[in-house]
Amino acid sequence: MQPNPTLAIVGSGPAGCYLAQTLRRSLPDAEITIFERLASPFGLVRYGVAPDHQGTKSIQAQFARLFERDNVRFAGNIDVGSVVTLDDLRATHHVVVLATGLARDxxxxxxxxxxxxxxxxxxxxxxxxxxxxxxxxxxxxxxxxxxxxxxxxxxxxxxxxxxxxxxxxxxxxxxxxxxxxxxxxxxxxxxxxxxxxxxxxxxxxxxxxxxxxxxxxxxxxxxxxxxxxxxxxxxxxxxxxxxxxxxxxxxxxxxxxxxxxxxxxxxxxxxxxxxxxxxxxxxxxxxxxxxxxxxxGFDCDPSDPLIGDRGASQETGYLAEGLYRTGWAKRGARGTIPENRHCAKAVAAEILEYLAAAALPAKPGYAGLPDAVHDRATDYAGWLRVDAAERAAAPGNRSRKKLPDHAWMVATARETVQK
Amino acid sequence: MKISILFGTESGNGELAAEDLALSLADGHDVEVRDLAEVTVEKISDEALFVFICSTYGEGELPNTALPFYTALSETRPDLTGVKFAIFGLGDSFYTETFGHGSLKLGAELEELGAHRVGEFGRHDASTWEPVGEAAVTWFAEVLSSMRLASHPG
Structure with missing residues (x-):
C-alpha cells in the first residue's frame, strides 16, 4: 500500500493557494503544508495588488478556506532556502512545489x-x-x-x-x-x-x-x-x-x-x-x-536559491523527481491572478500522475523537519491574530492598518506562545 | 425537485458559491454541482431546476470555462421551452461599465431560447467583501420561496 502523500508548497500567494486547492480536491487525506517567509499568507494579493483595489483582494476569502476548512497547514516565518533548505523539504515530502512568484522589477x-x-x-x-x-x-x-x-x-x-x-x-x-x-x-x-x-x-x-x-x-x-x-x-x-x-x-x-x-x-x-x-x-x-x-514587468534574480536562472516553461511544471513549480515561477510574469487557477490544474495533474505511478517511500512530511523549523513557524491561528490586530487598528475610512514590520507581525502571531 | 447547480468561473469564486449553495441544500433536495466547462447544452431540460452561477471576465465577457457552453447555446439554439432556471451573477462594481455582464449575457440567451427564469436575478459584488457563498445561499432561499408562492398563490 502506498503511504499517505506529504506535499510542501513554497509560497502562499495565488499560485500556491490555487495549487493547494486543486490538490486537496483529489487528495482529501494527503498532508499539505504551505510554507511562507512572512507571517501572513496570500502573497501578491496582500502585497502586490494595489491597496485601493479591494475587490481584487477579496479573492483571499476563497484562499482562507484552505486553512480554515480544508486542513491545509500554514507554516509562516519560514524562508525556504535559509531557515530550511530545499533538500530538507524534498527529503521529508513526496512532492515539493515552488510557487514563489516573481518579485524582482x-x-x-x-x-x-x-x-x-x-x-x-x-x-x-x-x-x-x-x-x-x-x-x-x-x-x-x-x-x-x-x-x-x-x-x-x-x-x-x-x-x-x-x-x-x-x-x-x-x-x-x-x-x-x-x-x-x-x-x-x-x-x-x-x-x-x-x-x-x-x-x-x-x-x-x-x-x-x-x-x-x-x-x-x-x-x-x-x-x-x-x-x-x-x-x-x-x-x-x-x-x-x-x-x-x-x-x-x-x-x-x-x-x-x-x-x-x-x-x-x-x-x-x-x-x-x-x-x-x-x-x-x-x-x-x-x-x-x-x-x-x-x-x-517582473523577473527572477538569477541568484535566487530556488528558481535561479531556470527560465520559464509554458509546457510543464516538472523540475526534478518530486519537484515542481507553478504560477509565475513556472510561466514567467504574465497573466492575471485567475490564470494561476488554470495553471494550478495543469501542474496538479502532473503531480497526481507522478504520485499514482511512483513507488513512494514513507516520508514523514512536516513532522520530519528539524525542530528549529517547528519552533520558528507561525501558524494560521497566528495570522488570524495579525489580521484581527490590523483590522482593529484601522482608522474609520480604511479597511485595515497593516503591521509594517516582520518581527512585529511574528510577535503578534505568536502572542499566545509568549504568554 | 432536482436542483442542478452549474457554475462558470475564472477565479474560482463562482465554484465556491456553487459548493456552498449545494451544501446548504443537501438536506432535503437532490442536488448536483457541475462545472459549465463539462456540461453540454443537451443536459438542459425540464427534469430539474437549473441554477447558473456565473462571473464576468475581461471586457464584460463570460469566463473562459463557460464560453464553450454559451457558444453552443448561441449556435445550436435549442428550444428551451419548459426549462426553469435561476441565475446568480458575480462581478466587481469597480468595473462599472461591465459589472455582471457575463451572467446577464447568459441569462438573456437562456430566456431568448424559451427558458423561464424564476426568482430575482442574483448579484454579488466583490468590492463589498460580502462572503460570496452566504450571498448565494440567501439569494436562493428567496428564489425558492418565490417559487412556492407562485405554485401556491394565496
Missing part, C-alpha cells in the same frame, strides 16, 4: 538604470502595501516623475501618485508613506509607452479609473506623428475619455502619456535627470524628470 535594459533616483514599480507597490521587508516610506520622487512602461502596474503607480489621501477610502494603504508623499506630491508625470495608443497593454477599466480623480490633466503625445500631437478620436474610448477637449483651469497634476516612444537611456551623472526616448522616425527626444520609475 525587470530591468528595462538601457544605460543609466543604476543611477540614483531610479526605482522599480514593484518596490513602490510593496511600500504602498506596507510590505514588512520593504522600505516603510516612498523614496523622494521630486515634482517631476517619468514612468517607463504602459501596463496595469504602471497605471497603479500613476493612480497612487495622483490621488489625494481622502481618495483612498476603504483601502488598506500605507498611510505613513501616503501622508509623507502627500506633503510634497508629484506635479508632472510622463508615462512612456513604446506601443501605440491602440496596442498599449493596460486594461480600459484601469484607464477609466484614472479619470475619477479630480484636478488631473491628461494629455497624449503620439510620437509616430510629425509633431507628436494626435486627435482624441485616434485613441481607444477609455483613453479618449481622459483627454480634455479644451484646457480647463490650472490642474493639480499634469500627466502626459507618450506613445510610440522607446526608452533608449536614463540620463544623469549620479542622479537621474530624465529619460531619452526614440521616436519611430529615429529622432531622439529628452523627457526631463527628477526621478524615474520602471514598470516593465
Amino acid at each position: 525587470r530591468r528595462v535594459g538601457v544605460p543609466g538604470e543604476n543611477l540614483l533616483g531610479v526605482f522599480g514599480a514593484g518596490q513602490l507597490t510593496r511600500t504602498a502595501n506596507s510590505h514588512p521587508l520593504e522600505k516603510p516610506t516612498l523614496p523622494p520622487l521630486g515634482r517631476t516623475v517619468a514612468i517607463i512602461g504602459g501596463g496595469n502596474v504602471s497605471l497603479d503607480v500613476v493612480r497612487f501618485l495622483i490621488k489625494t489621501p481622502g481618495e483612498f477610502a476603504g483601502s488598506d494603504v500605507n498611510d505613513v508613506a501616503l501622508e509623507e508623499y502627500a506633503a510634497a506630491p508629484v506635479t508632472h508625470i510622463d508615462l512612456i509607452c513604446r506601443s501605440s495608443p491602440e496596442a498599449a497593454p493596460f486594461d480600459p477599466a484601469m484607464v477609466a479609473e484614472l479619470g475619477k480623480t479630480p484636478g488631473v490633466q491628461f494629455t497624449s503625445l503620439d510620437h509616430s506623428t510629425a509633431d507628436g500631437t494626435t486627435s482624441v478620436e485616434a485613441h481607444p474610448a477609455a483613453l479618449a475619455a481622459l483627454l480634455p477637449s479644451t484646457p480647463g483651469g490650472t490642474p493639480r497634476v499634469r500627466v502626459r502619456l507618450h506613445f510610440n516612444a522607446t526608452t533608449t537611456r536614463i540620463i544623469g551623472m549620479d542622479h537621474a535627470v530624465g529619460v531619452e526616448v526614440r521616436r519611430p522616425d529615429g529622432q531622439l527626444q529628452t523627457i526631463p524628470a527628477q526621478s524615474v520609475i520602471t514598470a516593465v
Whole structure:
C-alpha cells in the first residue's frame, strides 16, 4: 500500500493557494503544508495588488478556506532556502512545489538604470502595501516623475501618485508613506509607452479609473506623428475619455502619456535627470524628470536559491523527481491572478500522475523537519491574530492598518506562545 | 425537485458559491454541482431546476470555462421551452461599465431560447467583501420561496 502523500508548497500567494486547492480536491487525506517567509499568507494579493483595489483582494476569502476548512497547514516565518533548505523539504515530502512568484522589477535594459533616483514599480507597490521587508516610506520622487512602461502596474503607480489621501477610502494603504508623499506630491508625470495608443497593454477599466480623480490633466503625445500631437478620436474610448477637449483651469497634476516612444537611456551623472526616448522616425527626444520609475514587468534574480536562472516553461511544471513549480515561477510574469487557477490544474495533474505511478517511500512530511523549523513557524491561528490586530487598528475610512514590520507581525502571531 | 447547480468561473469564486449553495441544500433536495466547462447544452431540460452561477471576465465577457457552453447555446439554439432556471451573477462594481455582464449575457440567451427564469436575478459584488457563498445561499432561499408562492398563490 502506498503511504499517505506529504506535499510542501513554497509560497502562499495565488499560485500556491490555487495549487493547494486543486490538490486537496483529489487528495482529501494527503498532508499539505504551505510554507511562507512572512507571517501572513496570500502573497501578491496582500502585497502586490494595489491597496485601493479591494475587490481584487477579496479573492483571499476563497484562499482562507484552505486553512480554515480544508486542513491545509500554514507554516509562516519560514524562508525556504535559509531557515530550511530545499533538500530538507524534498527529503521529508513526496512532492515539493515552488510557487514563489516573481518579485524582482525587470530591468528595462538601457544605460543609466543604476543611477540614483531610479526605482522599480514593484518596490513602490510593496511600500504602498506596507510590505514588512520593504522600505516603510516612498523614496523622494521630486515634482517631476517619468514612468517607463504602459501596463496595469504602471497605471497603479500613476493612480497612487495622483490621488489625494481622502481618495483612498476603504483601502488598506500605507498611510505613513501616503501622508509623507502627500506633503510634497508629484506635479508632472510622463508615462512612456513604446506601443501605440491602440496596442498599449493596460486594461480600459484601469484607464477609466484614472479619470475619477479630480484636478488631473491628461494629455497624449503620439510620437509616430510629425509633431507628436494626435486627435482624441485616434485613441481607444477609455483613453479618449481622459483627454480634455479644451484646457480647463490650472490642474493639480499634469500627466502626459507618450506613445510610440522607446526608452533608449536614463540620463544623469549620479542622479537621474530624465529619460531619452526614440521616436519611430529615429529622432531622439529628452523627457526631463527628477526621478524615474520602471514598470516593465517582473523577473527572477538569477541568484535566487530556488528558481535561479531556470527560465520559464509554458509546457510543464516538472523540475526534478518530486519537484515542481507553478504560477509565475513556472510561466514567467504574465497573466492575471485567475490564470494561476488554470495553471494550478495543469501542474496538479502532473503531480497526481507522478504520485499514482511512483513507488513512494514513507516520508514523514512536516513532522520530519528539524525542530528549529517547528519552533520558528507561525501558524494560521497566528495570522488570524495579525489580521484581527490590523483590522482593529484601522482608522474609520480604511479597511485595515497593516503591521509594517516582520518581527512585529511574528510577535503578534505568536502572542499566545509568549504568554 | 432536482436542483442542478452549474457554475462558470475564472477565479474560482463562482465554484465556491456553487459548493456552498449545494451544501446548504443537501438536506432535503437532490442536488448536483457541475462545472459549465463539462456540461453540454443537451443536459438542459425540464427534469430539474437549473441554477447558473456565473462571473464576468475581461471586457464584460463570460469566463473562459463557460464560453464553450454559451457558444453552443448561441449556435445550436435549442428550444428551451419548459426549462426553469435561476441565475446568480458575480462581478466587481469597480468595473462599472461591465459589472455582471457575463451572467446577464447568459441569462438573456437562456430566456431568448424559451427558458423561464424564476426568482430575482442574483448579484454579488466583490468590492463589498460580502462572503460570496452566504450571498448565494440567501439569494436562493428567496428564489425558492418565490417559487412556492407562485405554485401556491394565496
